[in-house]
Amino acid sequence: MHPPLPDQPLNRNRQVGGRRQKPKTEQGRGRWIRSVPLGRSERPTDLDLRSSLLAHAAHRDRSAPPGPLKAASLRKKIRALPQRQSVLLLVDASDSMGDESTVRMRVAKGVALALLDRAYVNRFRVGMIVFRERDADRVLAPTNSVELARTKLRRLGIGGATPLAAGIELAIKTLKQERIKHPGSDPLLVILSDGEANVPLTPGEDVLAEVIAFGRLLRQEGISSLMINTGSSSQGSTLLRRLTKAAGGDYSQMNGLTPGAILDLVNDRPDT
DSSP states (O other): OOOOOOSSOOOOOOOOOOOOOOOEEOSSOSEEEEEEEOOTTSOOOSBOHHHHHHHHHHHSOTTSOOOOOOGGGOEEEEEEOOOOEEEEEEEEOSSTTTTHHHHHHHHHHHHHHHHHHTHHHHOEEEEEEEEETTEEEEEEEEESOHHHHHHHTSOOOOOSOOOHHHHHHHHHHHHHHHHHHSTTOEEEEEEEEOOOOOOOSSTTSOHHHHHHHHHHHHHHTTOEEEEEEOOOOHHHHHHHHHHHHHHTOEEEEOSSOOHHHHHHHHHTSTTO
8 A cells, every 4th residue: 555655845843633523322322312204214312302292382373272293393313322442553663763662562562451441431442553674563453452462572672764654554553443343433643653654665765755654644634633742853743744734643752751741642533
């Protein structure tokens, strides 16, 4: 999956956020959010009696005695299902920042396990991809099992170059597969990197243009994203901000990297 390269660079790099929509249902399940008129051909199920009576009272002839409830006055309930969220951590395991790679990996493991500790309550499924040298590796497919995560994430390698494009490509593939397995799931990609990408997915291609193209593909696929900059270089910051803009995601500079700080960013997102 190689998206077309952009024909011109993006000029703006401000952080952008998007609000996700919860799936709606009319089948009597989920939280009641509003009532709407019943369609002419619809069966009267999950009716809102109070709203129906109010609509009937508002339109009846005050000079006549009260009559039976008319079909035009019937109101049905619209409900919102609690949404399952698939959080995929994409972690830079290269050695571009020396010991910082070890810190990133330790923090990412802590975030994954913390999310899974309350998976039943918050309906999270969590996975992890690491990228280093010339490739990306899905070390943990999205799961709600904290025991499986502890086993899979016990030992992870670090070092080598920074193939960010390869990591995003595998992340998109993984989250699309997750949507097929769990229809209606809400995907969130969390990228932890210093932005020092230096390995193109296709030999000879421009690294920055390739990464930006995958950012646009994230937006096209409706995948929410959170870019966490763990470095301090202007080059890395520029790449991650431009990736954020292309993906329509959120950006955060985080020099003091801790699991708690990342959990706050994930949990504070709209509709999570």
